[in-house]
Amino acid sequence: MLDVRHLTYTTVDGTTLLKDISFQVAPKAIVTLMGPSGSGKSTLLRTLNRLNEPAPGTVWLKERDITTIPVVELRRAVGMVFQSAALFDGTVADNVRYGPALLKQRLSDAECVALLAQVGLPAELLERNIGLVSGGQAQRVAFARALANQPSVLLLDEPTSALDPAATLMIEQLVRDLRDRLGLTFVWVTHNVAQARRVSDRTLLLVNGIVADWGDTGHLLDDTHHDLVQRFALGEDVSQLPVQPGGPHANP
Amino acid sequence: MPILSGLDALPRVLAALVLVIVAAGIAWWQKVDLERDIGVATVRSFVQLIAIGYILEAVFDTTNPLFIVLILMVMTTIAGYTAGQRGAGVPNARLVAGVAIAAGTLVTLGLLVGLRVFRFEARLIIPIGGMVIGNAMTTCGLVLARLRDEIKTTRTQIEAALALGATPRQSVAGQLRRVLKSGLLPVIDSTKIVGIIQLPGTMTGMILGGATPLAAVQTQIIVLYMLLGAAAFSALATALLGYRGFFSAAYQVQHVPQ
Known part of the structure; x- marks a missing residue:
């Protein structure tokens, strides 16, 4: 589905945040990007829908270099949910209708209610002002808003970091459901090892912009021989440790 | 009939100076130490406005x-x-x-x-x-x-x-x-x-x-x-x-x- 090849990202002030990143995301997979703060997880995620420019290096979506896809089309195909729900002023319905409205399509109330149902929200929320919904509900509205564009991939930038444990578990269940029911592919940034273990098929561990390890989530996290992964899993700051690019589980 | 016109206005401009002297007098009396600033402001505004007046005269004739x-x-x-x-x-x-x-x-x-x-x-x-x-x-x-x-x-x-x-x-x-x-x-x-x-x-x-x-x-x-x-x-x-x-x-x- 997604194929990242030799991606490097340097900011305008010359700081290199990502160094020669390569990995693939299979259709209907849930992949987590993990790493300490400042490791480049969100930067990497944002290159997948060109909120950051993936250059030098390339990102392929279904065999197409994403820089050759019109950017509006790319972003409708590769949706994104942010750390804060980032909802727009207005009602829940206004938010859900936003993406189709950009193409002059107006979702009916029934279509909006169906989208809310997809994310486990009741119909009566439709006309509620977004200032009056809870944090967990707001994040679900953000999912419904992204789903309205009928994407094939959803990028999740720490969507549960501001939620309580119950709301977090509900979002995790929602993502698995969406994968199973709609066949969506997910790339999920998290710094939470337990969450990666609960939700993802494969995990990429990023340290200082370098792929420290990449592979099957269970194998990677259970490998007691990989010191860096184990120390990260124990909550240690691994950003000062030397990183062997690729890691023992790398299988690009 | 304009209130101010040409050089006839000069005595009236000088008469208005009395107000500046009053202001400077108050400043001196109340020891606010602004007499010098009032003097500079008065002279500067006079020179600047006269200068712009001449410039505008020339410009307006174009x-x-x-x-x-x-x-x-x-x-x-x-x-x-x-x-x-x-x-x-x-x-x-x-x-x-x-x-x-x-x-x-x-x-x-x-x-x-x-x-x-x-x-x-x-x-x-x-x-x-x-x-x-x-x-x-x-x-x-x-x-x-x-x-x-x-x-x-x-x-x-x-x-x-x-x-x-x-x-x-x-x-x-x-x-x-x-x-x-x-x-x-x-x-x-x-x-x-x-x-x-x-x-x-x-x-x-x-x-x-x-x-x-x-x-x-x-x-x-x-x-x-x-x-x-x-x-x-x-x-x-x-x-x-x-x-x-x-x-x-x-x-x-x-x-x-x-």
């Missing part, structure tokens, strides 16, 4: 339209530079302000001359152009500063809109509405209260110059509407040109001040 346009361009450049400083942080702020002020001035003066409200004469166009440019400058500065702050504080919402397939213009639609509103409200408010709380400058000047109050009011109304129109056009041009610098060709947010 009949060459290119010279009038040149003077308006110089005023626009200075105004664009000043408004651009107010909007520091907006990419190409000075250029954006300069172009927006020029566009607002061109449209406003073009309409006024085209509709034969004013003749294209230096004595009319330069002071009127000065008012339009000065007013547009204030509005542009406000719009640029607000635009920078809006984009900075709502960056996540803007990127959320971009991530849903919005173009840059679509992603900042709400922000641009708020920016325009905040830029235009001061002009609208001052237009609303005119004549109730304050008598505006044009009217006061004309009455002092000997015009009847009704003639002064007529001109003042034209000036107010002209300034409102110029502010609206310049604000719109500033907002529509200004936001573009915050986006790359691939619809990515860039150059947002920290």
Whole structure:
């Protein structure tokens, strides 16, 4: 589905945040990007829908270099949910209708209610002002808003970091459901090892912009021989440790 | 009959100096240590205004339209530079302000001359152009500063809109509405209260110059509407040109001040 090849990202002030990143995301997979703060997880995620420019290096979506896809089309195909729900002023319905409205399509109330149902929200929320919904509900509205564009991939930038444990578990269940029911592919940034273990098929561990390890989530996290992964899993700051690019589980 | 005219006015200017002496006397008596500043301000304002008076005499005598346009361009450049400083942080702020002020001035003066409200004469166009440019400058500065702050504080919402397939213009639609509103409200408010709380400058000047109050009011109304129109056009041009610098060709947010 997604194929990242030799991606490097340097900011305008010359700081290199990502160094020669390569990995693939299979259709209907849930992949987590993990790493300490400042490791480049969100930067990497944002290159997948060109909120950051993936250059030098390339990102392929279904065999197409994403820089050759019109950017509006790319972003409708590769949706994104942010750390804060980032909802727009207005009602829940206004938010859900936003993406189709950009193409002059107006979702009916029934279509909006169906989208809310997809994310486990009741119909009566439709006309509620977004200032009056809870944090967990707001994040679900953000999912419904992204789903309205009928994407094939959803990028999740720490969507549960501001939620309580119950709301977090509900979002995790929602993502698995969406994968199973709609066949969506997910790339999920998290710094939470337990969450990666609960939700993802494969995990990429990023340290200082370098792929420290990449592979099957269970194998990677259970490998007691990989010191860096184990120390990260124990909550240690691994950003000062030397990183062997690729890691023992790398299988690009 | 004008109240002040030519050199006849000189004794009256000297008589007005008595007020300055009173002010300096109060400063000396109350030991506020401002006598020197009052003296410098008095001399400077006298010299500056006499100098500008002579310059305007010379300028107003010109009949060459290119010279009038040149003077308006110089005023626009200075105004664009000043408004651009107010909007520091907006990419190409000075250029954006300069172009927006020029566009607002061109449209406003073009309409006024085209509709034969004013003749294209230096004595009319330069002071009127000065008012339009000065007013547009204030509005542009406000719009640029607000635009920078809006984009900075709502960056996540803007990127959320971009991530849903919005173009840059679509992603900042709400922000641009708020920016325009905040830029235009001061002009609208001052237009609303005119004549109730304050008598505006044009009217006061004309009455002092000997015009009847009704003639002064007529001109003042034209000036107010002209300034409102110029502010609206310049604000719109500033907002529509200004936001573009915050986006790359691939619809990515860039150059947002920290």
